[in-house]
Amino acid sequence: MNQSNYVPICLSLLTVPFLCGLLVVESLRRELLELGQASEEVFRGDRLPILNFPEPSSNP
Structure with a gap:
């Protein structure tokens, strides 16, 4: 088998x-966005x- 056959495989x-x-x-990105919104x-x-x-007392 020559090297040109390796590329398609x-x-x-x-x-x-x-x-x-x-x-x-993509699912990790979506979950992190939802987590950020929930924490917000x-x-x-x-x-x-x-x-x-x-209130601070005004006694000198």
């Missing part, structure tokens, strides 16, 4: 892992409790 063998890798990267919702101001700080 290598391409056909690497196509499936490459496509699977693309699917994994946690830190919104209307969901945090109101902290009542005591």
